[in-house]
Amino acid sequence: MLKNGLSGESQKPLPIPALLGDQDPSPNKAEFFLTAQQSTKEFIEGKMTPTYGYNGDFLGPVIRVKRGNDVTVHVENKLQEQTTVHWHGLEVDGEFDGGPHTAINEGDIWSPNFKIDQPAATLWFHPHLLHETGEQVYKGLAGLFYIEDDVSEKLPLPNEYGVNDIPLIIQDRKFTSDGEMNYDLGMHDVMMGLQGTAILVNGAINPFLEVPKGKVRLRILNGSNARVYNFHLSTQDDFWQIASDGGLLEKPVQLNNVVLGAAERAEIIVDFSEYDQGDTLFLNEENNNLLEFRINGEENNFDIPNQLTDIERISPDSATNTRKFVFQGMGLMVNxxxxxxxxxxxxxxxxxxTTEIxxxxxxxxxGMMGMDGGGMAHPFHAHGVQFQILDRNGQEPPENERGWKDTFLVYPNETVRAIATFDHEGIFMYHCHILEHEDAGMMGQFQVN
Structure with missing residues (x-):
C-alpha cells in the first residue's frame, strides 16, 4: 500500500498556484505569458530536486478566462529540449491545440490565439511532445486553465480563489535517496504506467489547508501519469460533485467518494460547518492522507443550488457515424x-x-498484474472536443458522468459509448492518458475538415 509522506517531513501549508495576470486591458481580450523552464525545488527537507515548471520551479500558474474572450498565450521554451503545450479540454482548432505537431524549439516562442466558446470548466495544460510527454509532465510541467461564464458567475457557489475555491493538482512521484524524481522506467512502469511512492498536492507532500467553517469548493485534477484515485474524506462524510471535466453538472450529485483516472477532473463542495474551530480531517485516497483540513475561519452560508446549469443532450439519432476504438496489447506493444x-x-x-458516436x-x-485480475483501466482522451457519455456496457452512466467529459475511464472488458459534435478543424490526437502508454504508441490521429 502506498504510504504518503516521507519520514521526518514536517507539514507545510498547501501551496496555492498564482493566478496568471492578463496583460491585455481590453474587456473581451486576454493575453498571457508562459515560460517553460528548468529549476530546482525542495520537496524533501534539505534536498534540492531538479524540476521543470511554468513561470516557476514546479507546475504553473492558473490561467483564468471568460467565455467569449479572444485569448493569446505566448509560450516561451527555455528548456534544453523541445516541448509543446496542449490545452487539455479546450475546444479549439488543431493548429492551436498544442499536440505533437506544434513542437516549440529551445529558445522559441509559440503564440496561439483562440476564442473561448464553451461553458465554464476546470481544464488544464501540459506538454504533448511525441514520446516525451510522460517525462516532461513528471518533471513538473502542468497547470490549470479555468473558464468562467455568465452561468457560473451568477451561481451562489464558493468562488473566492485560494480561500473557499481551492485548486488541487494531485500527482504521485518516486524520489531517490538524493531527493531526485526518478523517471527510469522499469518493466512494471512500462506495463502499468509509472506510479510513485509519495503523493504531491500542488507540489507539496502531506500539506495542510486552513478552511472556513462552511462550504469549500475543491477543483481536483488527477495530474498523475498513470494512477487511478478513489478520493474520499477521512470521516466518510458525503460531499457534492458539481462539475466534471467539461463543466458544471446539471444538478449537484451527493457522493462519499469519487474515482478519477489520469487527467480527469471533478469539482466538489465539502461542508465543514458541522465541525468546530480547531478540528481536523483529511482528503484521503484509499488509506493515504493526502491533505489535512484544519477548521479555522468564519462560517459561510452558501446554499448549493438544486439546479446548476442546463445541458442540451445530444441525440444519438443525430449521429452520422459510429467509430470503434479498442485498447489492446501490453507493455511496449500497447495499441x-x-x-x-x-x-x-x-x-x-x-x-x-458532424455528430458521431x-x-x-x-x-x-x-493478467493478475492489473485490476480485477483481468486487466487494467485505460483513460481515453480525445483532443479538441467534449463528449457526453451515452452508456457503459449498455447501462446508463452514473449521475456524475452525465455532464461534459473529455477523458473517461474504460475498465477491463468494458465498452463505453460517447457522443460528440466535432466543431473544430485540424489534426487532433486520441489516446490513453496513461502517459507511458501514450508515449509507447497507444495513440492515434483524427482529422476534421
Missing part, C-alpha cells in the same frame, strides 16, 4: 485498433460540424 502511433498517418477522417472498448489484458 488502439491494432495500430501504434505514426505521426505521418491519419487514422480517422471526420467532417466538421465513439465506442471505446478495453481488450488489453494484463
Amino acid at each position: 488502439i485498433n491494432g495500430k501504434q502511433m505514426d505521426i505521418d498517418r491519419i487514422d480517422e477522417k471526420l467532417l466538421k460540424n 465513439w465506442e471505446v472498448s478495453n481488450d488489453s489484458g494484463m
Whole structure:
C-alpha cells in the first residue's frame, strides 16, 4: 500500500498556484505569458530536486478566462529540449491545440490565439511532445486553465480563489535517496504506467489547508501519469460533485467518494460547518492522507443550488457515424485498433460540424498484474472536443458522468459509448492518458475538415 509522506517531513501549508495576470486591458481580450523552464525545488527537507515548471520551479500558474474572450498565450521554451503545450479540454482548432505537431524549439516562442466558446470548466495544460510527454509532465510541467461564464458567475457557489475555491493538482512521484524524481522506467512502469511512492498536492507532500467553517469548493485534477484515485474524506462524510471535466453538472450529485483516472477532473463542495474551530480531517485516497483540513475561519452560508446549469443532450439519432476504438496489447506493444502511433498517418477522417458516436472498448489484458485480475483501466482522451457519455456496457452512466467529459475511464472488458459534435478543424490526437502508454504508441490521429 502506498504510504504518503516521507519520514521526518514536517507539514507545510498547501501551496496555492498564482493566478496568471492578463496583460491585455481590453474587456473581451486576454493575453498571457508562459515560460517553460528548468529549476530546482525542495520537496524533501534539505534536498534540492531538479524540476521543470511554468513561470516557476514546479507546475504553473492558473490561467483564468471568460467565455467569449479572444485569448493569446505566448509560450516561451527555455528548456534544453523541445516541448509543446496542449490545452487539455479546450475546444479549439488543431493548429492551436498544442499536440505533437506544434513542437516549440529551445529558445522559441509559440503564440496561439483562440476564442473561448464553451461553458465554464476546470481544464488544464501540459506538454504533448511525441514520446516525451510522460517525462516532461513528471518533471513538473502542468497547470490549470479555468473558464468562467455568465452561468457560473451568477451561481451562489464558493468562488473566492485560494480561500473557499481551492485548486488541487494531485500527482504521485518516486524520489531517490538524493531527493531526485526518478523517471527510469522499469518493466512494471512500462506495463502499468509509472506510479510513485509519495503523493504531491500542488507540489507539496502531506500539506495542510486552513478552511472556513462552511462550504469549500475543491477543483481536483488527477495530474498523475498513470494512477487511478478513489478520493474520499477521512470521516466518510458525503460531499457534492458539481462539475466534471467539461463543466458544471446539471444538478449537484451527493457522493462519499469519487474515482478519477489520469487527467480527469471533478469539482466538489465539502461542508465543514458541522465541525468546530480547531478540528481536523483529511482528503484521503484509499488509506493515504493526502491533505489535512484544519477548521479555522468564519462560517459561510452558501446554499448549493438544486439546479446548476442546463445541458442540451445530444441525440444519438443525430449521429452520422459510429467509430470503434479498442485498447489492446501490453507493455511496449500497447495499441488502439491494432495500430501504434505514426505521426505521418491519419487514422480517422471526420467532417466538421458532424455528430458521431465513439465506442471505446478495453481488450488489453494484463493478467493478475492489473485490476480485477483481468486487466487494467485505460483513460481515453480525445483532443479538441467534449463528449457526453451515452452508456457503459449498455447501462446508463452514473449521475456524475452525465455532464461534459473529455477523458473517461474504460475498465477491463468494458465498452463505453460517447457522443460528440466535432466543431473544430485540424489534426487532433486520441489516446490513453496513461502517459507511458501514450508515449509507447497507444495513440492515434483524427482529422476534421
